[in-house]
Amino acid sequence: MIKTSGLSKTFDGGVEAVKDVDISVGSGEIVGFLGPNGAGKTTTMRMLTTLLRPTSGTATVAGHDLLGDAKEVRRRIGYVSQSGGISPVAPLRGELELQAMLYGLSRQEAEARTREAVERLGLTGLEQKPGAALSGGQRRRFDIAFALLHGPVLLFLDEPTTGLDPQSRANLWDHIRSLREEKDMTVFLTTHYLDEADALCDRILIIDDGRIVAEGAPAELKTGGRTLDDVFLDITGRSLREEAGV
Numbered sequence: 001m002i003k004t005s006g007l008s009k010t011f012d013g014g015v016e017a018v019k020d021v022d023i024s025v026g027s028g029e030i031v032g033f034l035g036p037n038g039a040g041k042t043t044t045m046r047m048l049t050t051l052l053r054p055t056s057g058t059a060t061v062a063g064h065d066l067l068g069d070a071k072e073v074r075r076r077i078g079y080v081s082q083s084g085g086i087s088p089v090a091p092l093r094g095e096l097e098l099q100a101m102l103y104g105l106s107r108q109e110a111e112a113r114t115r116e117a118v119e120r121l122g123l124t125g126l127e128q129k130p131g132a133a134l135s136g137g138q139r140r141r142f143d144i145a146f147a148l149l150h151g152p153v154l155l156f157l158d159e160p161t162t163g164l165d166p167q168s169r170a171n172l173w174d175h176i177r178s179l180r181e182e183k184d185m186t187v188f189l190t191t192h193y194l195d196e197a198d199a200l201c202d203r204i205l206i207i208d209d210g211r212i213v214a215e216g217a218p219a220e221l222k223t224g225g226r227t228l229d230d231v232f233l234d235i236t237g238r239s240l241r242e243e244a245g246v
């Protein structure tokens with residue numbers, strides 16, 4: 001579903017944010033992308049979602065060439081950014097339907113897709129409300145509902161649970177798991193929380209200073225009785241807990 005070879009990004013001014021990254025993600029996998037602040041997570045994700053042009057390297061995303069066929073890639077992926085984007089003031093059902101129509105769907109199809117996305121994320125009854133009237137967890141679920149309207153096969157989530165209380169985080173994990181189970185969705189997410197990576201992800205990639213420094217299933221990485229936090233500290237010399245401020 002994602003395959004990159006030598007993916008790199010150097011920003012104007014010379015910052016080498018991502019260096020020669022090879023990533024492979026299979027269909028139906030939930031993959032967690034971890035790394036300290038400034039490691040290159042968001043830059044990588046923005047390249048994979050066509051928002052930022054790589055300096056060098058190649059990638060195939062959702063079956064299409066990232067550089068040559070960006071439009072086809074965009075049709076097949078959903079992306080939820082760190083900040084989200086739902087309206088604080090407009091009732092969300094209307095916003096969802098409008099967004100679906102911007103994808104070229106008829107009003108009837110847009111209403112049906114909106115209903116399905118709202119139900120799937122457990123938000124039925126809340127879609128009459130504006131974003132400002134919702135909890136943080138509900139807003140994050142609406143962000144995901146927006147990203148599902150055009151029927152993507154691959155979902156990118158940038159720090160989906162940052163700032164949420166433990167119950168809302170666990171609830172969001174359940175929804176992400178059920179998207180994979182019921183829709184065979186592939187999910188690529190960044191997170192600062194090792195417990196999230198441990199509980200939710202089939203596989204973890206750790207990036208540090210622009211390079212992938214470790215990769216494997218949580219159980220494979222946690223060798224010798226180490227926690228994922230120990231693994232992270234050993235590899236990067238930093239504690240992810242401090243990074244996350246927890």
Ligand SMILES: Nc1ncnc2c1ncn2[C@@H]1O[C@H](COP(=O)(O)OP(=O)(O)OP(=O)(O)O)[C@@H](O)[C@H]1O
Nearest residue numbers: 011012015017035036037038039040041042043044
């Ligand atoms: N537009 C830009 N111009 C110049 N440098 C940038 C730009 N965007 C990011 N960088 C630099 O690239 C490096 C990687 O940043 P990136 O945002 O990808 O890291 P990150 O792992 O997502 O960090 P965080 O966990 O803090 O979100 C950092 O050194 C950052 O300062």
